[in-house]
Amino acid sequence: MHQASHQLSVATRGRGLYDVTPDVAAWLAGQAVREGLLTLFLRHTSASLVIQENADPDVLRDLESFFATLVPEAPGRYRHSSEGPDDMPAHIRAALTQTQLSIPVAEGRLALGTWQAVYLYEHRTAPHTRRLALHLIGG
Amino acid sequence: MHQASHQLSVATRGRGLYDVTPDVAAWLAGQAVREGLLTLFLRHTSASLVIQENADPDVLRDLESFFATLVPEAPGRYRHSSEGPDDMPAHIRAALTQTQLSIPVAEGRLALGTWQAVYLYEHRTAPHTRRLALHLIGG
């Protein structure tokens, strides 16, 4: 049994979902772990993680439309406004989704379902560099 | 320290919450782990996991009513409609709840609170077979 850690940087182009599965899988492929647990932890509070369908890009568009309606950029609604009208909605969207995901590793690969991908969900309108802490334990 | 993996299949009868705690606990009971961490990972994007109260079934009914109102099946609202009117709401409900849960193991048992159960939350209206990847590490 052993463990490994890594930090992944993801450059976003503003609000939207970014598939990080290939980057995570590439790092995992270089580790000598056949069975284990891989944890992704996002070190930010205005972006988040979600597992969603990887087939129809309309799923991601509909998901974004849903959150844009549920958590509107509404001037005057939020006390926290000094970082821009998109910042407080970003914190709320992050609370409603995930900051961390742990995925079992089987036969050296992420045990995702056929239609699953791991997305970094950027909630800010401007591009950001997001840091993802990875931790792997297994053997 | 050692680890074990397992796949659980859950046959759902359509939308609703299914208590998987007994199945998970039964598998755990067969492993020689007194202290550790058990991870459940659902390999689907139109169902999810939640921990909820196991006492009053009205809690589960109210939870379902809340999600049915928050994420309605609204023809014309979603671009992604080819898999039926319940599919895109199912993806959104999954994003709002959990795909993965890790539960500490103490004295050989899940360290759940007295009133907690682990539910597989089926969001599709039709019955589905759902696969849950389990991973246990400990000693």
Add this chain to the structure above:
Amino acid sequence: MHQASHQLSVATRGRGLYDVTPDVAAWLAGQAVREGLLTLFLRHTSASLVIQENADPDVLRDLESFFATLVPEAPGRYRHSSEGPDDMPAHIRAALTQTQLSIPVAEGRLALGTWQAVYLYEHRTAPHTRRLALHLIGG
């Protein structure tokens, strides 16, 4: 590689967010783990966990306002009402946030981002004592 477990009790003063980062960090500091994974599991279904910004307290106020509007205490709306008008909203808020968080440990410390803190989110109006199961694995 070794592991350790601990139970943390948090006395809340009713609805609101309570920063548990110092308590968790203090326990971690006493363990001989440089690299690993720390899991927090809340043993309740009417409170939850969130990672949020630790800088501007208005973020926490806006978050609470959002949830109070999204999940109102509405007499007659919920079947489950025997434990008070705030109990069913508390269960829904818990389903929408987290019951569990796993955070990588690097150089003996939680690998949180600069602006991140771990909050116990009390959803009931009355004070409660909340139990948090901690599990640490690493070396």
